[in-house]
Amino acid sequence: MQKTIQEILEFRKERGWHLNQDARALAISISLEANELLEPFQWKTGEEATATYHQAIKEELADVFIYLVALADHMDIDLQQAVSEKLAKNLIKYPVPEK
Numbered sequence: 001m002q003k004t005i006q007e008i009l010e011f012r013k014e015r016g017w018h019l020n021q022d023a024r025a026l027a028i029s030i031s032l033e034a035n036e037l038l039e040p041f042q043w044k045t046g047e048e049a050t051a052t053y054h055q056a057i058k059e060e061l062a063d064v065f066i067y068l069v070a071l072a073d074h075m076d077i078d079l080q081q082a083v084s085e086k087l088a089k090n091l092i093k094y095p096v097p098e099k
């Protein structure tokens with residue numbers, strides 16, 4: 001995961017994108033890409049959409065992840081640590097049901 005994050009940050013740095021995209025623009029971009037993820041599902045069942053638009057869905061997932069990494073980097077947030085911390089909170093909030 002760290003290698004992928006570094007590849008994303010390097011890609012952005014080489015193009016100077018890290019200099020002119022602020023937190024607001026990056027947050028908006030996350031939302032826009034998440035909405036692009038919805039498009040293959042419009043007027044289809046989940047099964048139809050995933051069977052028909054697998055590649056498009058994969059690319060939109062990547063777009064969302066790229067902007068997540070960019071915003072986290074912009075705000076000096078360690079995304080992996082943030083996920084770990086959130087999962088720890090969720091573990092308390094949503095304990096595994098007893099069987």
Ligand SMILES: [Mg+2]
Nearest residue numbers: 033036060063
């Ligand atoms: Mg996209």
